[in-house]
Amino acid sequence: MEYVYGALLLHAAGQEIDEEKLKKVLTEAGVQADEARLKALVSSLKEINIEEVLKNAAAAPVAAAPA
Amino acid sequence: MEYVYGALLLHAAGQEIDEEKLKKVLTEAGVQADEARLKALVSSLKEINIEEVLKNAAAAPVAAAPA
Amino acid sequence: MEYVYGALLLHAAGQEIDEEKLKKVLTEAGVQADEARLKALVSSLKEINIEEVLKNAAAAPVAAAPA
Amino acid sequence: MEYVYGALLLHAAGQEIDEEKLKKVLTEAGVQADEARLKALVSSLKEINIEEVLKNAAAAPVAAAPA
Amino acid sequence: MEYVYGALLLHAAGQEIDEEKLKKVLTEAGVQADEARLKALVSSLKEINIEEVLKNAAAAPVAAAPA
Amino acid sequence: MEYVYGALLLHAAGQEIDEEKLKKVLTEAGVQADEARLKALVSSLKEINIEEVLKNAAAAPVAAAPA
């Protein structure tokens, strides 16, 4: 999930998610980013309304609070 | 949520989450990290079992399935 | 269920599902396709709206997937 | 979902799911398989008990969710 | 579903389900039974414990079954 | 449940469900049909929209398993 967290971080920071930026963030976190996966995620995300997905995810029962 | 995404990125990358690392990751993503929030978040994270929280969250079904 | 997965694969690939194509895919996966079954599945699928069926199946929430 | 259908096709055919086999099946179905996605799926599947997941998927409470 | 209803009728009547009996019942109901399907169902049923399925039917929901 | 399976068989075969037909099917399956039960079932089925009931059955949870 590193790649996805990185993408979410960029999104939350108001940045556009491109391969270069995502790679830099991942590298900074100590992840050796794989070019192909970077590409796969970035191109898939371009086709998605991220805000919409996040909104629906939040609506899902995340409740399961830790004891 | 930037701080939390950054922390989870570090966690997924197998890194220990400390203020310095988190700050670097956030900065790389273009977030001007606030020292106090960094510290507060890191110290809170120390008191929770991240793996456990993630496991519980994973058990909850996510609404948004791919079309 | 090989036949059905094969049909789904062809459908997802935007291909029309006919006996020949389905047979090829199954063969590639190491399945010795039975002509009668191929025929039965292909002809039944012609009579249903696959998209509709998939949409309804997807609407069903998938619970607790093991991590 | 093509990749997932392809993987399940191989699984149902009693084959081990590796990148090469999956790629061949996808190609046969007319899908231009992306190496990164192949790799990601195959490596993810290695960490999963597919039988278990499929069994649970059938047992999972579909539709009739309590309010 | 005719074949399945016929098989369950035989089962409920305490009969063993074989191709001949199933064919007769179907014919009586006005169904022109297809040998291949008869064979497929009868041999499939040999591999499951119908009683068990009946017992579990209350607990196990059916996957998004189309009408 | 023999009577009900018999009725479902007739319905699936596109036949109208009447006492005579149902009795024949049951007899063929080795069931000694009781006139009163035949009558009761046939007359109650006349009052419901079978298609509708079957459609709902797919979605609704199974209430009580037959023993």
Place this chain on the structure above:
Amino acid sequence: MRKPAQWKVELVDQVAKEISSSNVTAIVSIKGLRNKQFQDIRKSLRGEVKIRVMRGTLIKKALEKAQKKDIKGLEQFVSGQVAVVTGNIGAPVLYRRLEGTKQRAPARGGEIADHDIVVEAKETSFPPGPMISEFQKVGLQTAIEKGKIVIKKEAVLVKKGEVITPEKAKVLERLEIFPLIVGLDVLGAYEDGIIFTKESLSITPEQVAADVATAFARAKALALRATFMVPEVVPELLAKAKLEADALALAAGFLTESNVQLFILKAIREANALNA
């Protein structure tokens, strides 16, 4: 200018020294705290932190004298009845320890209610007597039942934002309703050159855990939607494909050894529905 009293100079020097040698310094409000509670809190925190109650002007002087970078940033929190807390734990930890000392306390009158104070309808422990008129004076409906004063109807005795009058405070205390939350209320803290506001300190582990769960759910939803094959979502994708295949096989009447159960189940459900 008059020379400051010797005790003041010594106190300021002493506190400045304590701040200099401590990891964390916090300015806390002691408003509403009674002496007894204060002593209890001090006792429960003994060995962990030092608490100094002193005048604001002296706190500011101590902050000025302390050998800590940027500690003057704490001055903004020095106003009203405050104390200086020093210790060698992290600022967030100190905050949580101090929050943990907060207790419910009876009102004395004159305080402002921070929530609606409700008196429930219930039997009290008081026999008929002068208490009745005290209850009635503040507007409670009372009656005598089985030799006890009974409050007949639930009432909001003090609305949020209103002042708790001495009469009402007295009644509340009689009914053992403690509307105040008192303790050392952290206004701001300092650690390692960083000034923590109450807002950043109030990030709790519980909230962080909830945020982590939310972040995970979002990541999972995004990965699912992007069909980004990570182990966290692959089981769900598999399950989805399986359900789709089942549904398609059922719809197509494609019965095989591996899915005959589905058909049997469907028939059973239908029979049950029809039999109902």
